[in-house]
């Protein structure tokens with residue numbers, strides 16, 4: 001099994017790259033943001049709980065997020081690999097993912113940071129707001145809150161994987177194709193080592 005974490009601030013291109021990877025490999029794509037939006041659109045209790053956090057640009061509490069993620073992984077026991085997109089976003093989430101991988105007799109093979117500066121992020125997200133239909137994409141202050149949460153709570157997760165020798169950085173301001181080529185090269189190294 002090959003398991004990859006796509007990592008980076010909001011608007012860094014994780015969703016775009018995940019889609020390219022799914023088209024190319026037979027990996028399962030798990031986006032916690034997409035899962036929350038799906039719950040929201042079905043107006044489930046989980047969606048209702050997540051809404052206030054999401055609309056303000058805050059993180060949904062770890063317990064809720066971890067339980068949802070775990071359930072999704074459990075639903076797909078036979079996959080050849082998983083792309084984690086938007087998870088883990090805090091140290092407790094990273095620790096929970098570690099436990100989960102160990103339970104399943106597998107591991108995280110790499111974490112790839114899509115590195116993008118904050119001004120580019122604000123421009124990109126405001127630019128996609130019209131088509132994304134996302135409440136949290138419309139206001140610059142909410143976008144900046146999401147970015148600040150990334151810096152404060154999520155970026156330490158990079159160090160967690162860096163200490164394990166698994167963290168890699170890609171320039172996320174390159175074209176989607178160029179970013180994809182770099183990701184392919186990193187996955188290629190990992191697959192050869194298996």
Ligand SMILES: Nc1ncnc2c1ncn2[C@@H]1O[C@H](COP(=O)(O)OP(=O)(O)O)[C@@H](O)[C@H]1O
Nearest residue numbers: 010011032033053054058059060065086087089
């Ligand atoms: N792992 C997570 N932990 C806590 N909250 C999350 C997580 N993933 C998604 N969310 C919630 O869903 C929102 C949207 O997430 P996502 O689609 O990944 O957007 P983006 O990366 O563009 O901010 C986040 O702002 C947060 O409220």
